[in-house]
Amino acid sequence: MAEKILEIRNLTAGFLSDKGLAKATDRVHLELEKGKTLCVVGESGSGxxxxxxSIMRLLDYAGGVIADGEVLFNxxxxxxxxxxEMLKIRGNQITMIFQDPMSALNxxxxxxxxxxxxxxxxxNLPEKEAWRQSVDMLRKVKIPDPEIRAKQYPYEMSGGMxxxxxIAMALACNPELLIADEPTTALDVTVQAQILELLLQLKREFRMSMLLITHDxxxxxxxxxxxxxMxxxxxxxxxTVAEIFERPRHPYTIGLLQSIPGLEGDRGGELYTIxxxxxxxxxxxTGCRFHPRCPYAMDICRQNEPPLRESNTGHKAACWLDDTGEDDPRPGKPNTRETKVTIMSRPEVAQS
Ligand SMILES: Nc1ncnc2c1ncn2[C@@H]1O[C@H](COP(=O)(O)OP(=O)(O)OP(=O)(O)O)[C@@H](O)[C@H]1O
Ligand SMILES: [Mg+2]
Incomplete structure (x- = not known):
């Protein structure tokens, strides 16, 4: 079995109020194999x-608490x-980049x-060597004239720069894991693509694993x-990307896919929104947290929370409509793929 660099088990974290703990993550389970990229997607406010x-143990500083669960790093x-102890791990073995580059720079x-x-x-490098490697890092992230640019202040540079x-700062110490939280959202579309390409290239070069957060x-x-x-x-x-894009199982995922311009949901220029x-x-x-917005919600969805069920290929989904049949035609169990696809593509039937 491939080695896991990161395994989040049952992570429940949130913010304390008079009414108790408001959970921003509820028993979250995520795994990342060494050298791979896991993308976490979801609308604003999904946790x-x-x-x-929580992984970085920076939630305390944002006023939150980890109430339960484990974050296993190696x-x-x-x-x-x-x-x-986290001070030694952060910035060394795990680094994080945020949406707004200006807030990360002094x-x-x-x-x-x-x-x-x-x-x-x-x-622990001496000053001269640290400067030399700093310029070298600027070259690696493809900043032109790195010797000159190194002597400039952030305000003298564009958002993309x-x-x-x-990124250069995050990778300078050759971390094993890079967490990138919406690293391109604040940038122009053309610059976004360049930064993503750069991240991918550096991930290979530095043999890192990456957790990339995006709503895109x-x-x-x-x-x-x-x-x-999420x-x-x-x-x-x-x-896997193929499972999510070609065989999505959760109505929320299907909604997200239909909201992408140019895909199925883009009917005559009118974009689908959930x-x-x-x-x-x-x-x-109560029940399934998505049920108030789900066009297929049934009674059970309003009452009981669906468990995250895993198929034999490792594709997981938490939906009462789904019985993992499509990847997992277990003996004696009807494959419900046909039925589900019909239901999914005709919401008016389910709603009536
Ligand atoms: N300091 C805080 N106090 C109280 N609630 C908070 C705080 N920070 C975040 N939350 C709430 O926690 C939930 C999850 O927030 P989080 O920032 O993880 O969402 P997100 O998925 O990263 O969204 P976005 O795409 O907008 O960045 C949200 O409902 C948010 O309102
Ligand atoms: Mg966020």
Whole structure:
């Protein structure tokens, strides 16, 4: 079996209020194999960033708490680590890049100084060598004239350039795992593609594993080995890119796919949108958390939460309509794929 660099088990994390814990993630389970890319997708508010911050043990600093579960990084549970120990892991073995490059950079130091500082702290390099490697990193992220650029301040650079600097800083210490939380969302569309391409190339070059958070299914299709779909704090589907795109099982995933311009849902220029809005974390509905927005909701969906069931190929989905039949034609069990596809493509039948 392939080695796992990251395994999140039953992660429940959230924010305390007068009414108790509002769960931003509810028993989340995710796995990432060494050298692979896992994309976590889902609408705004689905708990993607809380998951990432929990892995990094930065959630405390954002006012949240990890209430339960484990985050196994190379087999060691990060949840039980002291913050002092996490300081050695963060920035060294695991690094994270965020949506807004400007917030990650210090405006009063040159970009070269900032990368060199990371190298001095984590690799204990002398000043001159840290500067040399800092310029080298700027070259690796394809910043032209790196010797000159290293002496510039963040405000002298474009958003795309700044994100390249942030990537250089994140990779300077050769981390095993890179967590990228919407790394291209704040950038222009053309720059987005370049940054993604760069990330992929560097991931191969540095032999890293990557957890990429995005709300863009198109990005996930291009970059991921596996995709986990989160909705209102829970993983509702997980599988390979082919499984998610060609054999989606959860109505929420199907809705997300139909919302991509140019795919099935793009009927004559009118883009499909999933009706309704994601619930607030202190108002998660009973039963299936997606049922109020699901065109196929049945009685059982309103009452009982569907378990995340796994097929024999490892494709997981949490939906009462789904019986894992399509990948798993178990003896004596009818393959319900035909039925489901019919239901999925004719919501008016299910609603009546
Ligand atoms: N500091 C906080 N206090 C209370 N609730 C919070 C806080 N931070 C986040 N939340 C709530 O936790 C839930 C999950 O937030 P999270 O930031 O993980 O979502 P996300 O999937 O990353 O969304 P986005 O795509 O907008 O980045 C949201 O409902 C959000 O409102
Ligand atoms: Mg987020």
């Amino acid at each position: 993607k960033s809380v998951t990432a911050l 087999g060691q549970n990060l949840v039980s680590k002291q913050q002092k 405006p009063v130091f040159t970009v070269g100084e900032q990368i060199a500082e990371t190298l001095r702290i984590h690799k 700044c994100q390249r600097v942030v 299914m198109g990005v996930a299709a291009e970059v991921a080995d596996r995709i986990a779909v 909705y209102a704090g829970a993983v509702v589907e997980e599988g 009706k309704g809005t994601i619930p607030k974390i202190d108002q998660i509905p």
